[in-house]
Amino acid sequence: MHGKRVQNYLGIAVAGFPNFFTITGPGSPSVLTNMLPSIAHHVELVSDILNSAREQKKPVIEVEPDAQFAWTKHVNEIANGTLYPRCNSWYLGANILGKPQVFMPYKGFAAYVAKCNNIKATRFRGFKFSD
Numbered sequence: 639m640h641g642k643r644v645q646n647y648l649g650i651a652v653a654g655f656p657n658f659f660t661i662t663g664p665g666s667p668s669v670l671t672n673m674l675p676s677i678a679h680h681v682e683l684v685s686d687i688l689n690s691a692r693e694q695k696k697p698v699i700e701v702e703p704d705a706q707f708a709w710t711k712h713v714n715e716i717a718n719g720t721l722y723p724r725c726n727s728w729y730l731g732a733n734i735l736g737k738p739q740v741f742m743p744y745k746g747f748a749a750y751v752a753k754c755n756n757i758k759a760t761r762f763r764g765f766k767f768s769d
Contacts, residue, residue: 645710653701664742671747696767705764717741
């Protein structure tokens with residue numbers, strides 16, 4: 639976490655937690671989409687990452703902190719181009735007194751899939767595979 643912001647990479651992994659993946663987590667389109675395609679996309683993406691590690695014979699998969707920071711910054715920039723961060727909503731956590739208010743979903747499923755495809759094409763830039 640950086641300050642009071644939740645940080646992750648692609649909404650599926652967090653630096654410092656090797657080999658731990660989440661499905662439709664913060665930083666992914668998740669609640670802004672039809673969840674079934676989002677879940678299916680994440681399962682396929684994580685499967686591709688695991689297969690890449692297996693092919694490289696590198697069993698440890700970690701998120702690079704710089705990639706995580708850049709992704710979180712990008713998610714926030716996209717969100718700030720919308721009205722979501724400017725309203726009192728459960729999307730921000732406004733329904734819980736004292737909770738820091740942060741908009742965490744990624745806005746735009748097609749753009750998200752394109753970003754993930756680009757990362758996959760670069761042999762999973764942002765992930766570090768090791769022994």
